[in-house]
Amino acid sequence: xxxxxxxxxxxxxxxxRDLQVFFPTxxxxxxxxxxxxxxxxxxxTLALVGESGSGKSVTGMSIMRLVERAGARIAGGSMTLxxxxxxxxxxxxxxxxxxxQIRGREVAMVFQDPMxxxxxxxxxxDQIGESLRIHRGMPRGAAREAAVGLLTQMGIAxxxxxxxxxxxxxxxxxxxxxxxxxxxxxxxxxxxxDEPTTAxxxxxxxxxxxxxxxxxxxxxxxxxxxxxxxxxxxxxxDRVAVMYASQVVEEGPVAEVLARPAHPYTRALMSCIPRRGxxxxxxxxxxxxxxSMPSAIDPPWGCRFHARCVxxxxxxxxxxxxxxxxSADRATRCIRWREIF
Amino acid sequence: MSALARPSSSGESRLLVRAxxxxxxFHGQGQVVRAxxxxxxxxxxxxVLGLVGESGSGKSTLGRLILRLIEATAGHVEIDGTxxxxxxxxxxxxFRRNMQMVFQDPYxxxxxxxxxxxxxxxxxxxHGICARSEVRGRSxxxxxxxxLPAGFLDRYPKAFSGGQRQRVAIARALASKPRxxxxxxxxxALDVSVQAEIVNLMKDLQRNLGLAxxxxxxxxxxxxxxxxxxxxxxxxKTMEVAPTAALYDHPAHPYTAALIQAxxxxxxxxQKIILSGEIPSPAAPPSxxxxxxxxxxxxxxxxxxxxxxxxxxxxxxxACIRDDLEL
Numbered sequence: 024x025x026x027x028x029x030x031x032x033x034x035x036x037x038x039x040r041d042l043q044v045f046f047p048t049x050x051x052x053x054x055x056x057x058x059x060x061x062x063x064x065x066x067x068t069l070a071l072v073g074e075s076g077s078g079k080s081v082t083g084m085s086i087m088r089l090v091e092r093a094g095a096r097i098a099g100g101s102m103t104l105x106x107x108x109x110x111x112x113x114x115x116x117x118x119x120x121x122x123x124q125i126r127g128r129e130v131a132m133v134f135q136d137p138m139x140x141x142x143x144x145x146x147x148x149d150q151i152g153e154s155l156r157i158h159r160g161m162p163r164g165a166a167r168e169a170a171v172g173l174l175t176q177m178g179i180a181x182x183x184x185x186x187x188x189x190x191x192x193x194x195x196x197x198x199x200x201x202x203x204x205x206x207x208x209x210x211x212x213x214x215x216x217d218e219p220t221t222a223x224x225x226x227x228x229x230x231x232x233x234x235x236x237x238x239x240x241x242x243x244x245x246x247x248x249x250x251x252x253x254x255x256x257x258x259x260x261d262r263v264a265v266m267y268a269s270q271v272v273e274e275g276p277v278a279e280v281l282a283r284p285a286h287p288y289t290r291a292l293m294s295c296i297p298r299r300g301x302x303x304x305x306x307x308x309x310x311x312x313x314x315s316m317p318s319a320i321d322p323p324w325g326c327r328f329h330a331r332c333v334x335x336x337x338x339x340x341x342x343x344x345x346x347x348x349x350s351a352d353r354a355t356r357c358i359r360w361r362e363i364f
Numbered sequence: 365m366s367a368l369a370r371p372s373s374s375g376e377s378r379l380l381v382r383a384x385x386x387x388x389x390f391h392g393q394g395q396v397v398r399a400x401x402x403x404x405x406x407x408x409x410x411x412v413l414g415l416v417g418e419s420g421s422g423k424s425t426l427g428r429l430i431l432r433l434i435e436a437t438a439g440h441v442e443i444d445g446t447x448x449x450x451x452x453x454x455x456x457x458x459f460r461r462n463m464q465m466v467f468q469d470p471y472x473x474x475x476x477x478x479x480x481x482x483x484x485x486x487x488x489x490x491h492g493i494c495a496r497s498e499v500r501g502r503s504x505x506x507x508x509x510x511x512l513p514a515g516f517l518d519r520y521p522k523a524f525s526g527g528q529r530q531r532v533a534i535a536r537a538l539a540s541k542p543r544x545x546x547x548x549x550x551x552x553a554l555d556v557s558v559q560a561e562i563v564n565l566m567k568d569l570q571r572n573l574g575l576a577x578x579x580x581x582x583x584x585x586x587x588x589x590x591x592x593x594x595x596x597x598x599x600x601k602t603m604e605v606a607p608t609a610a611l612y613d614h615p616a617h618p619y620t621a622a623l624i625q626a627x628x629x630x631x632x633x634x635q636k637i638i639l640s641g642e643i644p645s646p647a648a649p650p651s652x653x654x655x656x657x658x659x660x661x662x663x664x665x666x667x668x669x670x671x672x673x674x675x676x677x678x679x680x681x682x683a684c685i686r687d688d689l690e691l
Contacts, residue, residue: 194642224582225418225623226623226626226638226639226658227418228628229625229626229628229638229639230639251555254628257629258629291557297583297586300612304609305608306589308564308589309564311558311564312557315527315558
């Protein structure tokens with residue numbers, strides 16, 4: 024298991040407190056992120072897990088300050104990043120020119136679909152070297168050499184010829200390796216990986232997960248791994264933050280949260296994923312969660328999960344529920360956690 | 365020999381579908397893409413055969429060949445004794461009521477300009493299932509069967525969530541009272557909580573109606589939840605077929621073992637077989653065993669000839685020449 028390989032408490036790299044990101048729409052204000060709090064440290068992977076519409080990807084895009092381009096507003100909260108030189112900066116307060124110095128250098132991001140992130144008309148080597156030329160002022164020849172080195176680190180065979188390949192000449196798994204080479208070129212302190220293996224076949228997914236894990240440990244980098252797949256969380260992450268209806272509802276060490284969830288939603292999510300049966304026996308029936316996720320325009324007052332929760336009581340709907348400490352490094356947004364835990 | 369005969373333990377169910385020597389070659393750009401290469405299987409009444417494989421394995425193409433949604437290059441399909449390949453177009457249209465398909469994307473498989481009631485009525489009238497005067501009542505019954513209220517009949521697909529649309533697509537497939545359903549990645553586009561609902565619904569309907577089903581998915585855990593038997597495909601060929609529990613507990617083919625171990629959350633602390641590389645192009649498949657270029661156990665003999673599907677236990681077959689492996 025990955026836990027245990029690393030110190031439980033590295034140096035905090037990104038500390039997010041009560042982040043709020045709103046999108047104005049014709050139908051009203053979409054509260055896409057509405058109270059997200061977590062910390063991710065060096066050499067540590069935090070999995071941000073949730074269903075579609077939970078706000079996990081918008082959280083990732085907010086850290087990169089890419090949400091404003093999509094019409095959103097960072098309406099509240101803080102995102103404190105510790106840079107590679109040890110200085111701290113408040114990402115939410117940066118001007119675009121300042122953020123451009125951070126993006127790709129201190130914080131990098133990879134996405135689900137490498138084909139739409141890569142430029143089809145340039146060789147991959149140019150695209151890997153680009154950020155080194157921009158951020159480090161590296162001459163073209165040196166950037167190309169660095170690109171070959173990065174491709175080697177990403178486990179690409181024959182890197183000296185692949186550096187001149189165009190994206191369409193590479194397989195899906197190789198394109199994702201190229202995306203990683205681009206993201207890691209400037210040694211970022213934080214990598215945000217948004218469903219990076221979702222479009223890949225399972226055998227290739229396993230390769231990329233193993234690669235991410237080893238790269239992250241070797242570089243002592245912090246990583247936020249955004250995924251809908253709880254199974255994958257146990258394989259890659261040290262900590263997990265579970266998102267529901269734009270909020271973090273539970274956060275803590277992966278092994279502890281998966282073994283003993285402290286929020287009814289985490290518990291419900293785990294019982295609706297298919298599980299292996301006991302040897303020779305059919306697998307247990309999955310338990311779906313009744314109802315659907317509430318609107319992000321007019322979320323329920325009180326606990327946002329209460330309408331679907333088997334433990335709900337009238338008081339759950341009476342007032343917003345704060346994230347409460349369960350132990351030194353675990354928190355849950357449930358007032359009944361002591362009874363169900 | 366019928367290498368894909370069902371295990372004798374399931375012998376009580378009557379044979380419904382027999383596919384033999386299925387082949388599909390696509391021609392283009394001077395290449396021949398061998399999407400499906402000599403695949404056979406049998407399916408009993410009320411039985412679910414799971415079909416797993418990665419992209420490029422040919423699993424979706426095989427599903428379409430069986431229903432003759434695309435024409436096979438070679439092979440025979442018999443459904444309840446009828447030779448599907450021999451049917452004239454008009455006969456095939458009439459026969460289609462017996463065999464239906466559910467697709468991955470309910471957004472694309474429902475006409476956005478047609479109310480749900482209209483879509484169901486079309487299916488009912490096309491197959492002559494009931495008189496026009498009974499259509500409304502029958503449609504409401506179909507919706508009830510998939511857990512939706514009759515009030516949905518007058519609404520358009522855009523009013524529904526992904527899970528509700530997939531329920532409608534299932535209701536439409538059931539309209540003609542089919543006996544055989546091909547479901548191609550029916551829950552892959554859905555969130556896990558919705559996925560669980562749809563998997564449970566399909567399993568219940570399949571049991572209650574005694575449907576035979578070919579359930580195609582890349583997701584091993586979903587396939588395990590619904591299938592009686594599982595067939596594993598790689599690069600157009602069958603690697604292994606077995607009763608579900610046997611396949612997952614005692615995989616006999618290195619590819620099956622690798623797939624099971626590669627699935628997230630399945631490692632139980634043991635060393636994973638992580639396959640190197642990716643699936644080769646079906647336009648240039650390796651000689652001999654098509655999996656040998658990624659197989660950690662490949663020997664010279666694997667390149668020499670195409671391994672036959674051989675029994676390793678009752679109802680359990682593998683296409684691998686090595687019997688000395690501890691998987």
